[in-house]
Amino acid sequence: MTTNPFYPIGTPGQPWSELEKQQWRQSQTRYRFYKNDVLDVLHKLKHRYEIVQYGELRYDEDIYPLMAVKSQNWDDNLPVALISGGVHGYETSGVMGALGFLSECQNEYAGKVNLLVAPCVSPWAYERIARWNYNAVDPNRQFYPEGKAEESLALMAYISSLKARFIVHVDLHETTDSDENEYRPALAARDGIEFVPGTIPDGFYLVSDEQNSRLDFQRAIISAVEEVTHIAPSDDEGYMFGYPVASHGVVEYDNNAYHLCATMTDAPFTTTTEVYPDSAATSPEECIRAQIVTVRRAIEFALSN
Template sequence: MNTTPTPYPIGTPGTPWGDAERAEWLSRQTRQRSYESEVLSVIERLRSRFDVEAYGHLAYGADRYSLMAIRSRDWRDDRPIVLVTGGVHGYETSGVHGALQFVEQRAADYTDRINLLVAPCVSPWAYERIHRWNANAVDPNRSFRDDGQAEEAAALMRLVAPIRDQAQLHIDLHETTDTDESEFRPALAARDGKPFEPGGIPDGFYLVDDRESPQPEFQQAVIEAVEQVTHIAPADDKGELFGTPVAARGVIEYPIQQMGLCTNLTRAPYRTTTEVYPDSPRATTEQCNAAQVAAVCAAIDYALAHR
């Protein structure tokens, strides 16, 4: 039986993309939802309770986007700083709406104890096209370093720079979806001229810790809270999640600085990346958003208790 994956429809197998292939890829991307009506409208509702600011602007052809951040109004130097980011990968919907739902429904529970900064949709072009990359076929979540190539990442780095050394917590809200395996990983292999090696998608929620500075008790506190909302992804028969060995139940570790991941933004002692699985038959859209909110609340609770 032939199990060789079908070649990606753009480019020549084994040859990295050039300008022509990137242009062909871009021509296939279509706007499928509205950043303005689904994200900016929610942020506007929050202006009465929070400070809202544009921290950057994107221009891709005729498309223009304002990058928006939400900040607690009574910012005080004696309070710990909490950073929440979502939509670094625009297609990961609960990352965006989980962040907004947290601000709308739960942030008031904490704003007298923390300084809160939220960037709910880091990649609006990709949000509208339900894609992982930006319009230049660059993954923003590999660009959080000085030589990063994504303007989305660079703008967020500029926003966070003043608090980089003071932050107590950074939680970055993501999803792992079936399209990671059917579209985004094959596209990545094709773009880079590498062979695509099929894998499996974990069924359930998991976290990504920093391999160089792990915080296992913190990660487990988040896992235990989220488990009240949705199921935790079990390890596969190799003891792995998404091709990475499990460090603890529901937790894997990546070298976040080496990879240029978003949680490399600060030197916060508590950092984690959530991974919700929206394609599970055991999870609804509401559960996915609620899982993100539960993760943020548990992370803040832990950080406040362990200052």
């Protein structure tokens, strides 16, 4: 078996023990601060929204309040639009896009839909620009009752407690070069499996759930985002990452098989964004704008359909 020859932690072909996980954790560096980038922004918005703490993470000496933002005049008779960002902490435009949407949004959805935004689901990873949480677990594979990520379980519990009718859920993500040169090799090393090199699509795309396939919804978002940044093409065989491209810029597979965040509600309209910030053809500002445009178009489409 060919294993990843260069990942510096672990023994090729052997899954990590707690010792290797500790080594991985110690190799992570804090580059930014959740309080400054997220909590302080939410504090400035408290006059326009209801800010709710739905949980708390305690990792060594670090304490992270988990925050959600609700429409100030929440109406139980209205459906709910759920926006989640930062499930993977290193996917910056997801967090910034969620906060940007909240900052830009005024009262245009009043009386139509309740807004519920979880802008940074995984704050420990956000600070370290990492995919995994403190325990070397990918939160976006843990959205089910037996999941092993506190971040995912806390958000699921909060969503369940609302007993709300969700109409749309947009989960904001990125695909970066570090997926291929860091996180997939780390995954192979952690699980003691073969690392097979792949490619990163150049551009924005969406992940649709084949069990909840609304390609008209996905296409409407792609059409709007195309005005902001370029859309990733499929390969010569019509695939991305080995999954079929169901429509221009839309990959579709069974999201439940991977316990993805987008499966958390029974909303009829769900999608996961994937922005490619490392492309020479885009910028950080365009990536954030693409996330905001996605959220706006998704809500508009859901309300009109």
